[in-house]
Amino acid sequence: xxxxxxxxxxxxxxxxxxxxxxxxxxxxxxxxxxxxxxxxxxxxxxxxxxxxxxxxxxxxxxxxxxxxxxxxxxxxxxxxxxxxxxxxxxxxxxxxxxxxxxxxxxxxxxxxxxxxxxxxxxxxxxxxxxxxxxxxxxxxxxxxxxxxxxxxxxxxxxxxxxxxxxxxxxxxxxxxxxxxxxxxxxxxxxxxxxxxxxxxxxxxxxxxxxxxxxxxxxxxxxxxxxxxxxxxxxxxxxxxxxxxxxxxxxxxxxxxxxxxxxxxxxxxxxxxxxxxxxxxxxxxxxxxxxxxxxxxxxxxxxxxxxxxxxxxxxxxxxxxxxxxxxxxxxxxxxxx
Amino acid sequence: xxxxxxxxxxxxxxxxxxxxxxxxxxxxxxxxxxxxxxxxxxxxxxxxxxxxxxxxxxxxxxxxxxxxxxxxxxxxxxxxxxxxxxxxxxxxxxxxxxxxxxxxxxxxxxxxxxxxxxxxxxxxxxxxxxxxxxxxxxxxxxxxxxxxxxxxxxxxxxxxxxxxxxxxxxxxxxxxxxxxxxxxxxxxxxxxxxxxxx
Amino acid sequence: xxxxxxxxxxxxxxxxxxxxxxxxxxxxxxxxxxxxxxxxxxxxxxxxxxx
Numbered sequence: 001x002x003x004x005x006x007x008x009x010x011x012x013x014x015x016x017x018x019x020x021x022x023x024x025x026x027x028x029x030x031x032x033x034x035x036x037x038x039x040x041x042x043x044x045x046x047x048x049x050x051x052x053x054x055x056x057x058x059x060x061x062x063x064x065x066x067x068x069x070x071x072x073x074x075x076x077x078x079x080x081x082x083x084x085x086x087x088x089x090x091x092x093x094x095x096x097x098x099x100x101x102x103x104x105x106x107x108x109x110x111x112x113x114x115x116x117x118x119x120x121x122x123x124x125x126x127x128x129x130x131x132x133x134x135x136x137x138x139x140x141x142x143x144x145x146x147x148x149x150x151x152x153x154x155x156x157x158x159x160x161x162x163x164x165x166x167x168x169x170x171x172x173x174x175x176x177x178x179x180x181x182x183x184x185x186x187x188x189x190x191x192x193x194x195x196x197x198x199x200x201x202x203x204x205x206x207x208x209x210x211x212x213x214x215x216x217x218x219x220x221x222x223x224x225x226x227x228x229x230x231x232x233x234x235x236x237x238x239x240x241x242x243x244x245x246x247x248x249x250x251x252x253x254x255x256x257x258x259x260x261x262x263x264x265x266x267x268x269x270x271x272x273x274x275x276x277x278x279x280x281x282x283x284x285x286x287x288x289x290x291x292x293x294x295x296x297x298x299x300x301x302x303x304x305x306x307x308x309x310x311x312x313x314x315x316x317x318x319x320x321x322x323x324x325x326x327x328x329x330x331x332x333x334x335x336x
Numbered sequence: 337x338x339x340x341x342x343x344x345x346x347x348x349x350x351x352x353x354x355x356x357x358x359x360x361x362x363x364x365x366x367x368x369x370x371x372x373x374x375x376x377x378x379x380x381x382x383x384x385x386x387x388x389x390x391x392x393x394x395x396x397x398x399x400x401x402x403x404x405x406x407x408x409x410x411x412x413x414x415x416x417x418x419x420x421x422x423x424x425x426x427x428x429x430x431x432x433x434x435x436x437x438x439x440x441x442x443x444x445x446x447x448x449x450x451x452x453x454x455x456x457x458x459x460x461x462x463x464x465x466x467x468x469x470x471x472x473x474x475x476x477x478x479x480x481x482x483x484x485x486x487x488x489x490x491x492x493x494x495x496x497x498x499x500x501x502x503x504x505x506x507x508x509x510x511x512x513x514x515x516x517x518x519x520x521x522x523x524x525x526x527x528x529x530x531x532x533x534x
Numbered sequence: 535x536x537x538x539x540x541x542x543x544x545x546x547x548x549x550x551x552x553x554x555x556x557x558x559x560x561x562x563x564x565x566x567x568x569x570x571x572x573x574x575x576x577x578x579x580x581x582x583x584x585x
Contacts, residue, residue, distance in 0.1 A: 055386075067435070070526065073434060073526075075432055135542050155405070172448075253443055253566075368565070
C-alpha cells in the first residue's frame with residue numbers, strides 16, 4: 001500500500017496505544033477539582049471578624065478584589081442602631097443636665113458685684129484663635145450631626161430635594177472647615193499648654209467641686225482652673241482623634257481596605273458625640289451659666305471682682321507683674 | 337410580583353468577562369467605573385472558582401439603611417435603585433455594602449467623590465423610563481422593555497443567571513443535582529436572608 | 535466683635551483655599567485606576583456627567 005497510508009495507520013495505532021496507557025493513569029490524578037472547589041459557606045464560616053473573602057481581579061482598583069465583606073453589616077448596625085443611642089444619650093443627656101443645673105443653681109453671680117475695674121485676661125490673638133476654632137467647631141458639629149441624624153430629624157421637615165441640597169453644602173463645609181479647625185487646634189495647644197498642666201491645686205479645686213454648687217465658695221485657681229484644664233485636654237485629645245480619623249475619611253485612598261475606613265468612621269462618630277456634649281457644657285458656663293465669664297473671650301477684659309473670685313492666684317500674679325503689690329487697680333494694658 | 341435576583345454559578349464561570357463587557361457596552365460605562373466584575377478565588381490552584389459580582393439588590397439593603405440622605409429605593413420587583421440627584425457622594429453605601437457594588441467617579445477627596453454609580457439590574461433610575469435623560473444618568477432600562485439584565489443574557493456559559501429568584505434558584509438546584517456538585521449560591525445568604533433559596 | 539468677625543473671615547478664606555488645593559489634586563477614577571499599559575484618551579462621560 002502507499003507509504004502515506006501506512007504512515008497514517010501507524011500514527012493511528014500509536015494514538016490508540018497512548019490513550020490505552022494514559023487512561024488508567026488519568027484516573028489516578030492526585031487532585032479532584034470538583035471536590036476541592038471552594039465552598040461559599042465554608043469560606044464565610046472561616047472568616048474572622050472584619051475579614052473579607054477576596055480573590056484575584058483584573059481591575060487596577062484593589063478594593064474590587066473583595067468578593068464579600070460581612071463587616072459592612074456590623075458597621076450598618078452600629079451606624080443606624082447603636083450610634084443614635086450613644087449620640088442621643090450624650091447630647092440630650094447633657095442638655096438635660098445643664099437645664100437642671102440652671103434651674104437648681106441658677107446663674108452663677110459675682111458675689112461682690114461688678115467692680116467696674118477691668119483686668120486683661122486674653123489678648124487679641126488668643127481670642128482670635130479661640131473664635132477660629134470655635135466657629136469652625138459649630139459648623140463641623142452641625143454638619144456632622146446632619147450626616148448621622150439629618151435623615152431622621154430634618155428630612156421629614158424639608159423633603160428630599162431640599163434636604164439633599166442642604167446636605168451637599170453641609171458636607172463641603174465639613175470637609176473644608178476641618179482644616180482651619182485643625183490649624184486652630186495646633187495653635188491653641190502651643191499657646192495654652194503651659195497654663196494647662198495639671199497640678200496639686202487642681203486636685204484641691206476638684207475636691208471643693210470648683211465652688212460650682214454653692215454660692216460663696218471660691219477655691220483658689222491660677223489662670224485656668226481644673227474644669228478649664230479638663231476642657232483644654234478634651235479639646236486637644238478629642239480634636240486630635242477627630243483630625244486623625246477625619247483625615248482617613250477625607251483621603252480614603254490612604255486606608256488599604258474598607259475595613260480600616262469602617263473603623264475610623266466609628267471613632268469619628270463616637271468621639272464627635274462626646275466632644276459635642278462636652279462643648280455644650282463649656283458653651284453653657286461661658287455664656288449664660290456664669291455672669292462675667294463671656295467677657296474673657298468677648299472683649300478680652302474681665303471684671304476685677306469676677307477675676308478675684310474665680311482666678312484669685314492669677315489676679316495676684318498679673319498684678320505683681322504689672323506694678324507694685326500695694327496698688328489695687330491694674331495699669332491699663334493694651335488689648336493687642 | 338416576581339422578586340428578581342442574580343445567581344452566579346461559580347462552577348460554570350470561566351472568567352471570560354463577557355458579563356463585564358456587555359454591561360460596559362450597554363450602559364456606556366466610563367473607564368474607571370466597574371458596575372460588574374469577576375473575582376477569582378484560589379486562582380491557579382485546584383478548586384479555583386470565579387464569581388461574577390455586582391450589586392446583589394439585597395432584601396434589606398444596607399446601602400439604603402446607611403445613606404445619610406436616603407437616596408435609595410426598592411422597586412416592586414425587588415431591584416434596589418438610587419437617585420443621583422439626591423446622592424451627596426459621601427461613600428457610606430460603599431462602607432456598608434458587603435459586595436463592594438457602589439462606584440465613584442472621583443478619588444482622593446471625600447468632599448466630592450462624585451455621584452455614586454452601581455449596577456441597576458438594567459432597570460434605569462427615577463427618571464422616566466427609556467428616555468435619553470435616564471440613559472445619561474443611569475444607563476439602559478431593559479426591564480422596562482421586558483428584558484432581563486444584559487450581563488446574564490450575554491454570559492457565555494450561562495453561569496450568571498438573572499430573573500425571578502425562585503426560578504433561578506430552581507435552575508441552579510437542578511444543575512447541582514445533575515452534575516453532583518456546586519460551590520454555593522454566592523452571596524445569597526448575605527443578600528437575601530429572608531429567602532436564601534428563592 | 536472685631537476679633538470674632540476676623541476669625542470667621544479667616545476660616546472661610548482658609549476653607550476656600552483648601553478646597554482649591556484639594557480639588558486640584560483630586561483624580562477622576564479613570565486616571566487613578568489606569569495602569570501604565572492602558573492608553574485612555576476619552577474615558578467616557580455617560581453616567582458620571584461631564585465633571
